[in-house]
Amino acid sequence: MSPLPDHFTVSDYLIQRLYEVGLRDVFTVPGDYVARWFDYIDDKARNPDTPLTRIGCRSELEAGYAADAYTRLRGVGCAAVTYGVGAFSLVNPVAGSYVERLPVVAISGSPGTSSTDRPFARTYKILLHHATGNYRADRDAYQHITVAAEIIRDAAHAPAEIDRALGLALAHKRPIYLEFWRNLWDAECARPQGALAVPKLATDQAAVTQAAAAAASAIKAAKQPLFWAGIELQRFGLQDAFKALRDQTGLPYVTSLLAKSVLPETAEGFVGTYTGPSSDYTTYQTVGSADLLLVTGDLLTDDYEGIVEADFDTMIVAYDDTVRIGAATYSAVPLAAFLTALADALKDQPAREPWATKGPATIDPDYKPFPPELVTYARFFQRMETWVDADMTLVPDESSSMYVSCNIPVNRANGFVSQAAWGAIGYASAAGFGLSVADPNARPVVFAGDGGFQMVAQTVSSMAHYGRNPVVFVMENAIYGIEQALTNSATYTDDEPFNAYNKIPKWDYAAFARALGAKAARVSTLEHLDTVLAEVKADRESVWLVQVVLPERDIPSEILRLATNTPPTPGE
Structure with a gap:
């Protein structure tokens, strides 16, 4: 590389501000427009007090996906790619981070003012590589999935533009996009002045008071009120505040799938993870029998359309700085302010005796008889209930494993990570890599469908290269199982044919993983599974891939209930 300049640059400024807000690692894919910034990151003597580590993907x-998962534990994450081909490929992960409220910093380099960039293109009427011809196209693509999408063209203004965007990301817990003309990486700029300013969320104190009073009145009038703990509690650091409010009121609570493990599931008052008809029986009945649902900081998706449609008029939903109580809406009411005001409005009310308690969150049995020696979804996850340790982080993909794995107890806050709202298949494997970087002491355990795994299979190479130790269970049946259940569940109940578009090519996943530097095993019987599980648990230093061969027509009963909107029965 060419020597780095002696003066303080835009690259230095960006590194120092990112470090200040908690970032320690940057997930990268190289390209000539962004590569110069990587030189600054890799030069550890350059910013000795604010060192970042570059993680090549x-x-x-x-x-x-790795940056998204990293953000869930560290509070901020970063992915850096090149212009056009890189930035457009990064749109899907950033969109997921936007939906699920994660301040991921997406960084791109783009053509600058050098003699071979924009001036050259204008003079000779040519198209620069990776460009569409509209040099604002990348930024425009990000405008609807970020809270700030900026093209930074001038070194004098770069510090203010970086600070403004980072402040908005941290305030709103949403991604930002920063595109730097590549001539700015070495451009001289001012050093950071003071701590980064994070703007306060707009707050209408009168609306906060009114919303809290109305919610308190509804709680007092209800016979069986129920808290629904949401993901904003984790994103905004409000887990302790929610726990204090729950302890103050004595009310039971459930979580959504997205917010599973927002508190340790040994916490008093926890009833279960509510996933609509795929929930366990006790959790489903508790939500259905509540006469008031108080949703604190959760994104309600169509997974919950049944309960929302039934309880819309009486539901209280606090999310995205708005509180809805029935048809009444209170704006500019951040969740933190609402929780504080609600606790104050209920301070004279004694804690209630619990009207609901947690039942056994058991894995449904096989929905049809399979030979007793074979591994099935139900038998595999029944073993997971006791195999998983407290220092493991469960990471189910958007797959047939997601709704069954939520019945595994998680007795550590933030010990379950899922992209349950955006739902991009393939997320979990790369997320497992990001989580292993964010917290090396918590071992990620990924449950991936074979279709989703094929989309990001090469992430196993990154895990091995950087000495990480995730465990990736690839559930192999050569079918997009959850898609098949949603489009034609009779395939499983009445042996109707599979939809051709849901079939997946068979891979030798274990051999593939070994070729990428991981340890691997292929299992199809319970006896072999038990042997491999013991070996994997004993080896905490290596990345492992376990290819779990399943009967083609196996599917978790939880998925069938979800697909057919069939409530659980006692024993489920």
Whole structure:
């Protein structure tokens, strides 16, 4: 590389501000427009007090998903790619981070003012590589999935533009996109002045008071009120505040799938993870029998359309700085302010005796008889209930494993990570890599469908290269199982044919993983599974891939209930 300049640059400024807000690692894919910034990151003597580590990824999908998962534990994450081909590939992960409220910093380099960039293109009427011809196209693509999408063209203004965007990301817990003309990486600029300013969320104190009073009145009038703990509690650091409010009121609570493990599931008052008809029986009945649902900081998706439609008029939903109580809406009411005001409005009310308690969150049995020696979804996850340790982080993909794995107890806050709202298949494997970087002491355990795994399979190489130790269970049946259940569940109940578009090519996943530097095993019987599980648990230093061969027509009963909107029965 060419020597780095002696003066303080835009690159230095960006590194120092990112370090200040908690970032320590950057997930990257190289390209000539952004590569110069990587030189600054790799030069550890350059910013000795604010060192970042560059983590090279095999694709933009991997980098984006890894940064997203990293953010869930560290509070901020970063993926850096090149212009056009890189930035457009990163759109899907950033969109997921936007939906699920994660301040991921997406960084791109773009053509600058050098003699071979924009001036050259204008003079000779040529198209620069990776460009569409509209040099604002990348930024425009990000405007609807970020809270700030900026093209930074001038070194004098770069500090203010960086600070403004980072402040908005941290305030709103949403991604930002920063595109730097590549001539700015070495451009001289001012040093950071004071701490980064994070703007306060707009707050209408009168609306906060009114919303809290109305919610308190509804709680007092209800016979069986129920808290629904949401993901904003984790994103905004409000887990302790929610726990204090729950302890103050004595009310039971459930979580959504997205917010599973927002508190340790040994916490008093926890009833279960509510996933609509795929929930366990006790959790489903508790939500259905509540006469008031108080949703604190959760994104309600169509997974919950049944309960929302039934309880819309009486539901209280606090999310995205708005509180809805029935048809009444209170704006500019941040969740933190609402929780504080609600606790104050209920301070004279004694804690209630619990009207609901947690039942056994058991894995449904096989929905049809399979030979007793074979591994099935139900038998595999029944073993997971006791195999998983407290220092493991469960990471189910958007797959047939997601709704069954939520019945595994998680007795550590933030010990379950899922992209349950955006739902991009393939997320979990790359997320497992990002989580292993964010917290090396918590071992990620990924449950991936074979279709999703094929999208980001090369992330195993990154895990091995950087000495990480995730465990990736690839559930192999050569079918997009959850898609098949949603489009034609009779395939499983009445042996109707599979939809041709849901079939997946068979891979030798274990051999593939070994070729990438991981340890691997292929299992199809319970006896072999038990042997491999013991070996994997004993080896905490290596990345492992376990290819779990399943009967083609196996599917978790939880998925069938979800697909057919069939409530659980006692024993489920």
